[in-house]
Amino acid sequence: MDIQVAKVGVVSCSGEEIPEGTLCRLACRKVLDERPGETVTICLPLFIAGGEEERTFAQNYPTITVDGCDKMCAAKATEMLSGKPARSLSVPEILKKHGLKPPDKLRHFGAGEEAAVQAVAEEIAKAVDEVLEEE
């Protein structure tokens, strides 16, 4: 008999135009790499460019969206095109909560951005735990 292991979908804003978009990607990637058995992801534009399999992502997995600005593209796109997210996280709110400044560059993150990446990754991991518990 197959044992179904619950997985949580993590959908990141890619925010090419803002440093918080890079922060989102790095933090999501960190969680995905550290918890490969419990998390999956999808490239957000695949909700439009992909097929049926991609559009049913949020119906197949309870999903956590992570956004870099108040336009909340990841949350809105997931709800509009796939299904209502289980959790919607906002990077500006997380940084505020942790007393951290937003990054000021688009690429080549290093030691100066590590605390912000770590804080966002921890909040995502916490949300993964909560969603898995609810499942």
Place this chain on the structure above:
Amino acid sequence: MGKKHKKVVVLPCSGIGKVFGALARETAYELVERVRPGVATTTCLPLLVINDPEAVAKVKENPVITIDGCPKECARKSVEAAGGRVAKAHEAIKFYKEHKDLKPEGVAEVTETGRKLAEIAARELAKEVDELAAGEEK
């Protein structure tokens, strides 16, 4: 000669899981920040997915160069779905095929070799940016 443009939008793939997505992104930043600042610009691809009016206007009013990370071509398809005009479409892997000595690595961000490849790719794409800005699209 066609219409001159103040800006050329360079739009990379948003891929979060593949090295060529990261290479696409690095190439776009290289163009926007170092090689053609002031002319090359970008926007957030997810803004097109949610039909953000400012982002949609940007890709409708300016020529767009897309750099995709995989054959699913999210960047190109998203611009077209938003009603924008893709002037040039590329897949990032082609830059590696042309420069096999520079194998990019890294998923969220490319490492040093990938950065070198992105510098070369950006210089190559700069010619297209110049042509499109001058209204000399081929």
